[in-house]
Amino acid sequence: xxxxxxxxxxxxxxxxxxxxxxxxxxxxxxxxxxxxxxxxxxxxxxxxxxxxxxxxxxxxxxxxxxxxxxxxxxxxxxxxxxxxxxxxxxxxxxxxxxxxxxxxxxxxxxxxxxxxxxxxxxxxxxxxxxxxxxxxxxxxxxxxxxxxxxxxxxxxxxxxxxxxxxxxxxxxxxxxxxxxxxxxxxxxxxxxxxxxxxxxxxxxxxxxxxxxxxxxxxxxxxxxxxxxxxxxxxxxxxxxxxxxxxxxxxxxxxxxxxxxxxxxxxxxxxxxxxxxxxxxxxxxxxxxxxxxxxxxxxxxxxxxxxxxxxxxxxxxxxxxxxxxxxxxxxxxxxxxxxxxxxxxxxxxxxxxxxxxxxxxxxxxxxxxxxxxxxx
Amino acid sequence: xxxxxxxxxxxxxxxxxxxxxxxxxxxxxxxxxxxxxxxxxxxxxxxxxxxxxxxxxxxxxxxxxxxxxxxxxxxxxxxxxxxxxxxxxxxxxxxxxxxxxxxxxxxxxxxxxxxxxxxxxxxxxxxxxxxxxxxxxxxxxxxxxxxxxxxxxxxxxxxxxxxxxxxxxxxxxxxxxxxxxxxxxxxxxxxxxxxxxxxxxxxxxxxxxxxxxxxxxxxxxxxxxxxxxxxxxxxxxxxxxxxxxxxxxxxxxxxxxxxxxxxxxxxxxxxxxxxxxxxxxxxxxxxxxxxxxxxxxxxxxxxxxxxxxxxxxxxxxxxxxxxxxxxxxxxxxxxxxxxxxxxxxxxxxxxxxxxxxxxxxxxxxxxxxxxxxxx
Numbered sequence: 149x150x151x152x153x154x155x156x157x158x159x160x161x162x163x164x165x166x167x168x169x170x171x172x173x174x175x176x177x178x179x180x181x182x183x184x185x186x187x188x189x190x191x192x193x194x195x196x197x198x199x200x201x202x203x204x205x206x207x208x209x210x211x212x213x214x215x216x217x218x219x220x221x222x223x224x225x226x227x228x229x230x231x232x233x234x235x236x237x238x239x240x241x242x243x244x245x246x247x248x249x250x251x252x253x254x255x256x257x258x259x260x261x262x263x264x265x266x267x268x269x270x271x272x273x274x275x276x277x278x279x280x281x282x283x284x285x286x287x288x289x290x291x292x293x294x295x296x297x298x299x300x301x302x303x304x305x306x307x308x309x310x311x312x313x314x315x316x317x318x319x320x321x322x323x324x325x326x327x328x329x330x331x332x333x334x335x336x337x338x339x340x341x342x343x344x345x346x347x348x349x350x351x352x353x354x355x356x357x358x359x360x361x362x363x364x365x366x367x368x369x370x371x372x373x374x375x376x377x378x379x380x381x382x383x384x385x386x387x388x389x390x391x392x393x394x395x396x397x398x399x400x401x402x403x404x405x406x407x408x409x410x411x412x413x414x415x416x417x418x419x420x421x422x423x424x425x426x427x428x429x430x431x432x433x434x435x436x437x438x439x440x441x442x443x444x445x446x447x448x449x450x451x452x453x454x455x456x457x458x459x460x461x462x463x464x465x466x467x468x469x470x471x472x473x474x475x476x477x478x479x480x481x482x483x484x485x486x487x488x489x490x491x492x493x494x495x496x497x498x499x500x501x502x503x504x505x506x507x508x509x510x511x512x513x514x515x516x517x518x519x520x521x522x523x
Numbered sequence: 524x525x526x527x528x529x530x531x532x533x534x535x536x537x538x539x540x541x542x543x544x545x546x547x548x549x550x551x552x553x554x555x556x557x558x559x560x561x562x563x564x565x566x567x568x569x570x571x572x573x574x575x576x577x578x579x580x581x582x583x584x585x586x587x588x589x590x591x592x593x594x595x596x597x598x599x600x601x602x603x604x605x606x607x608x609x610x611x612x613x614x615x616x617x618x619x620x621x622x623x624x625x626x627x628x629x630x631x632x633x634x635x636x637x638x639x640x641x642x643x644x645x646x647x648x649x650x651x652x653x654x655x656x657x658x659x660x661x662x663x664x665x666x667x668x669x670x671x672x673x674x675x676x677x678x679x680x681x682x683x684x685x686x687x688x689x690x691x692x693x694x695x696x697x698x699x700x701x702x703x704x705x706x707x708x709x710x711x712x713x714x715x716x717x718x719x720x721x722x723x724x725x726x727x728x729x730x731x732x733x734x735x736x737x738x739x740x741x742x743x744x745x746x747x748x749x750x751x752x753x754x755x756x757x758x759x760x761x762x763x764x765x766x767x768x769x770x771x772x773x774x775x776x777x778x779x780x781x782x783x784x785x786x787x788x789x790x791x792x793x794x795x796x797x798x799x800x801x802x803x804x805x806x807x808x809x810x811x812x813x814x815x816x817x818x819x820x821x822x823x824x825x826x827x828x829x830x831x832x833x834x835x836x837x838x839x840x841x842x843x844x845x846x847x848x849x850x851x852x853x854x855x856x857x858x859x860x861x862x863x864x865x866x867x868x869x870x871x872x873x874x875x876x877x878x879x880x881x882x883x884x885x886x887x888x889x890x891x892x893x894x895x896x897x898x
Contacts, residue, residue, distance in 0.1 A: 186842075191850065193830070195830075220817070220818060232835060461599060463595070467590065474849060478849070478853070
């Protein structure tokens, strides 16, 4: 018995259209999860996030364990209640952030000892503690605690790192308490090395997880290399379970990964870009701070129905960013998250109509044209 | 013929319940106008502002003339369209900000020459230019350009300042182009001196305005002194026109001013406090950053129906402010504006039921009790 039903209703090449049924609701896949690092999708109300069409969000174990603390979130009724997101939440394991954000790290077979980047306090993350924290947060999907293998890594380094993650994956499985509609995902590692990806996939399948993530990508290797790894790595994962590509990505990264069989995505790009003035459109990104928008009465994206595009001009958005007004970050984040959900809706329609390759080439051609000024 | 109909439907002592009909909609008075300094009520969408019950907002001539520029706003269809606020907008004249924010000011009979606090560029504000800017912004209510007399001022200083403002008031009236549903308000000055307040009121009434503001208060004189001035100054203003107390204030300031015959208010306090972690409740303000809220599952204000109080705990709001998350500023601003509109709804009900004195004493008693911790 598995924790989740993942029902596939259509296929187009390796791409799958599906529904994942969880304790907190049903997710249409392929899905994009906005990132809510410390219990908030930055600059958005939960109602606004829902309004974009997002069905599932991501929370960060590393950030939440430090502040407000997992035991505190548990006492307050769990992360869903705390942040008013009754829908599904996937939490990462903390493995990535502890290596990229924390100070004075010491990694052993047991786990990672580190100092908080906030106040220097000492903490220990182990596979067992990571799973416990995610249970305290009431995560719908718990991610196995692993080491995100740095890029580039030699094959020897990548093998040692991956095998440590596989031993940790077993410890995560052993300590995870199964509940209906809740699940634990394993994470495939192995860097760019096909044999290691295969070994990792086999190790995870032998342990048995409710879903499988492809880890160690989107770390600077570039789209071509990433797609190359996915071509080989994704077919190694169990066919009947959801597949999650962590930390990806830009719109065409997502389209290409769906074509290679990925069902789930998360990325900070739409939210972070929204706060720095980068807006996504079908013709690529637009830097709304650029002076050419000063007098432009058009919406950011003529094809978008989000509140930012329905009600405001580029000139207004430009003004908000120049004046450093919070509403600028709010509106552009809203637009970008809406854009990403529009993209996922488009992808799902294309799969159901078996025209994903056409969808992908049209999206690439339009993005290559770039933004145009008013006539 | 006057530009606005101001229909008084009930009275309670000097307090008036009314409706002001403008080109952009009907306002229930007494009213509180949230401040949208540079074309946005900070950290709020216009929909959210409307949702609190706000019917009219304020924009700032000084800020908007510098960025994005009045001519630009006009080309883009006016401030209502630019910022998606189709309702009434009152714009200040720039007189206050040019003295408090701009650099290297030179004031003459003609007007004020100054350098922008943003980029050092040189500008001139005169009564005629201020009125023109407000017309370009498409302000529903244009405020006369005046000098906000500093506090304290000697009677001689206050007289000279007030008489300059009265000469400027005449020039504003002369250059203002009347349109149905649009109006021009004069501003009474005279500091704390009864004779000067009377002279100013008579000068304004002789010119004839569509509404009358009490200026030069809320500049550090304290509530007792302010109420003392209002006791004398408000009855001097034409009875049939709306009366506006500029830049006021805290909740009990507003209640007391309504009891003295004021119909309109604006103040940055609810929005600014919302961004710095101060939340308004019937029991006074709460500093949500205080550690005593760390584990408090209660809403900020049990009696409030705003989204922040309906959906989130003090513990969550505290967390957002500690983590410096934008959503903290968004939710607390939302609450504070909702709180202020609740206050105005309460005041209007009390006037209609002739129990404003009771309302005022109950509000004062509750605020004096202070916030209570959970049992």
